[in-house]
Amino acid sequence: MEPLLDVRDLHVTFRTDRGDARALNGVGLSLTGGETLAVVGESGSGKSVTALAILGLLPKRTATVRATALRFGGRDLLALSEEDLRQLRGRDIGMIFQDPMTSLNPVLTIGRQLSEIGEVHLGMTRAASQAHATQLLDQVGIPQASARLRDYPHQFSGGMRQRVGIAMAIACKPRLLIADEPTTALDVTVQAQILELLAEVQAEMGMAIMLVTHDLGVVARIADRVQVMYAGRVVETGPAEAVFARTGMPYTRALLRSVPRLDQVDKGPLRPIRGSPPDVMHLTAGCSFAPRCDLAEARCLVAEPPLAPCGPDHRAACVLVGQPA
16 A cells, blocks of 8 residues: 655755754655554654654755655655645644644634634635534534634633644644644643544544654554654654564663653662763764663664664664564
8 A cells, every 4th residue: 555654765954053953864754544653752853853844844944855755645745836735734734733822823713713724725604614613623522612712722721722723633634644742731631631532533534643752651552653763863663562562772662761650660760861862963973872872882883773674564773683682
C-alpha cells in the first residue's frame, strides 16, 4: 500500500547570526491511513520542526528545506504553491498545537473561528457553518455547544480550549491529523480525556495521526509505531510494542529509564540522562548520543551509525545492534 505520508531524507537548516543550525539531518518517515505514529524525543530533537516542515509552515526567509521525497497523498509538498498548501492544510491535513491559545484568535468568538472554516474550506453558508460549528463542539464533548459559540477563548479552561483546537483540526475531516504535544499543559485527568477523544475521532473518521510528544506514557497508550529522534536524526523506529519491549538504541532505553513507574518505586531513584543534547550549530562526526551514552566505544565517535535491523520492521542506529545484550 502506498503511504499517505512519505518523507525521505528530509533536511532543514536555519540561517542564524551564529551560522547555520542543522535542525534536521536526513529524517525519514511514512504513515498509512488509520495509523498512529508517535515521534518521540527530548526538546530540541527536531520533532516539531519535522511537523512544521511537512505543513510548509517554516519561515522561508531563514529556513532551507530539502528532501528526496516529501509527499502527501501522492502530491509533492515541496512543489506546491502557497495557496495550494493553504488549501491542503485546511482540508486534508489538520494540526493541533501544544498551546491552543497560540492557534485561537483572542478577539474572535469560538463560533466565528469555527464557522469561518466551514465557509472558506467547505463552501458553506453562514447559517450552515454555524450549525456545523455547533456539531463540532458537541462532537468534542463541550457541553451547551450552541451557547458556547458566543464565548471567547479566555472563557474556556485549558482542557476545553484543547477540545476546541481539536474541533478546528477535524472540521474538514482531514486524512492526516498532526498533534504537536497536545496534552503537555494539561493535568493527568484531562490528558486521559483528550487522548480518549483523539482515539474516538480517529476511529470515526479513519484518519492517520502523527503524534509529536516527549511523553512515553502517551505513546504506550495510543501509538501503533514509534519514531525516536535525537539531534535532528531518527535513531530508532518500529512497532510500539517492539520498541518498548526490545529497545535497540541506548538513547531510547535511557528515555524509558527516566520515566517514573509504579513497579519500580522500590528499586532506587530515577536515572536521568546525563549531560545535555548537542548544539545543532556544531554537530560532530560519529553518534550524536555518544558523549552521554554509558555504552559508548571508540568507534562510536568515528561515524554516525545507520539504522540497522533489530527485529521485524524495527531498526535502531547503534553499532551494538545485533550483538549480544
